Amino acid sequence: MTIADILMLIAVICIWSLLLVNVVLIIAGYLYYVKSEQEPAPEIKGEPPMVTIMVPAHNEGKVITKTVESLLALDYPHDRYEIIVINDNSSDNSSVLLGELQAKHPGRNLIIINTDKITGGKGKSNALNIGFQQSKGELIAIYDADNTPERTALRYLVAELTNDSTLGAVIGKFRTRNRDTNLLTRFINIETLSFQWMAQAGRWRLFKLCTIPGTNFIMRRSIVEEIGGWDVKAIAEDTEISFRIYMMGYRIKFQPKSVTWEQEPQTVKVWFKQRTRWAKGNIYVIVKNIPLLFDPAARNIRFDILYLLSIYILLLTSLVMSDLLLILHALGYVHTTIAGFSSFLWALAIILFIVGTYITLTTEKGELNLSNLWIIMLMYVTYCQLWMVVAAYGLVLYIKDQILRQEAKWYKTERF
Incomplete structure (x- = not known):
């Protein structure tokens, strides 16, 4: 067996191992969705607790009015929640729009915090820490500035958290509000449903663990106080705080009935910048938490650490290696006796990808159609390949950043 054969075999084993893990998560997630659909919506027992909703915003004038109005329209008792918008060093008309909203709703707990380049502009984590200092709620909910949650979203999250003392946080689901804008947003819509939420549902069913997505989630105030707030060095502050919640002995549950709609990138340039930020942020979390693999107290969360490590390091390396070897083999520069077998496995992997992804769409009304099947096929050869570059x-x-010791900055996703 040549060196090329050995490298190809290692790559194929790694890719297929991760593919099978994903298939297991999809199956478990699908079963969880079916079960949750049959169960009644969670209800709050006793008096609703006080909730602080925080919305970090930087130059969000295009979307902030709609977001705040949707939060004001939640069916949660109006005297039992406050909204804190951290208008973080914005240079657009956000402060004017937010001031108009305060004047329009004088009787509501709508608090606006305007920071400048000295106190703000240092990232989402810093903005959340600023908002938390003025918060009063025993529960803390977070929504991104482009979100329009459904009226029941907050109530379902609160009900889950207050009914189970073992939960440190509860996450809802976000959907793509602009999914029909172009081909890219349709890709993102399918990615969100199949590879983010179905995987979350599967991990909850199998391991009773989920990762906070950054929006439409709620957590206990005591947790934020105990951990000292959000890590200002973390760009992916949602993933980072998830691991700290795990280490406190809490679980994070996924409640798919709590839904918010958000605007996704509509150009490849904006998408690439956003996803690169996510990738860099998750790599920071991986490096920070790798020591937990050898910590006996962290045995329940090793799957999540290994899962992130595999996705961002092992899978990327294996995909690049296998593609490069196949190209070099076709050009005659290297010889591998398993190239044909590898091609067969590639074809089988593509079929599993298409079928598995399409099946996950059955959980959402209006998504199970023939056009989405073609979108998934096209998605594999375009969108998924771009992920490797990202x-x-x-x-x-x-x-x-580590070499130059650069600080985390606010990476603004352009709105439309």
Whole structure:
């Protein structure tokens, strides 16, 4: 067996191992969705607790009015929640729009915090820490500035958390509000449903663990106080705080009935910048939490650490290696006796990808149609391949930041 054969075999084993893990998560997630659909919506027992909703915002004038109005329209008792918008060093008309909203709703607990380049502009984590200092709620909910949650979203999250003392946080689901804008937003819509929420549902069913998504979630105030707030060095502050909640002995539950709708990137440039930030942020979390693999107290969360490590390091390396070897084999520069077998496995993997992804769409009304089947096929050869570039570039940027000791900055996703 040649060196090329050995490398190809290692790559194929790694890819298929991760593919099978994903298949297991999809099956478990699908079963959880079916079960949750049959169960009644959770209800709050006793007096509703006081909730603080925090919305970090930087130059969000295009979307902030709609977001705040949707939060004001939640069916949670109006005297039992406050909204804190952290208008973080914005240079657009956000402060004017937020001031108009305060004047329009004088009787509501709508608090606006305007920071400048000295106190703010240092990232989402810093903005959340600023907002938390003025919060009063015993529960803390977070929504991104482009979100329009459904009226029941907050109530379902609160009900889950208050009915189970073992939960440190509860996450809801976000959907793509602009999914029909173009091909990219349709890709993102399918990715969100199949590879984010179905995986979350599967991990909850199998391991009773989920990762906080950054929006439409709620957590206990005591947790934020105990951990000292959000890590200002973390770009992916949602993933980072999830691990700290795990280590406190709490679980994080996924409640799919709590839904918010958000605006996704509509151009490849904006998408690439956003996803690169996610990749770099998750790599930071991986590096920070790798020591937990050898910590006996962290045995229940080793799957999540290994899962992130595998996705951003092992899978990326294996995909690049296998593609490169197949190209070199076709050009005659290297010889591998398992190239044909590898091609067969590639074809089988593509079929599993298409079928598995399409099946997950059955959980959402209006998504199970023939056009989405073609979108998934096209998605594999375009959108999914771009992910490798995103992950690799995110790794490069992370290494660069560590070498240059650069601080985390607010990475603004352009709104439309």
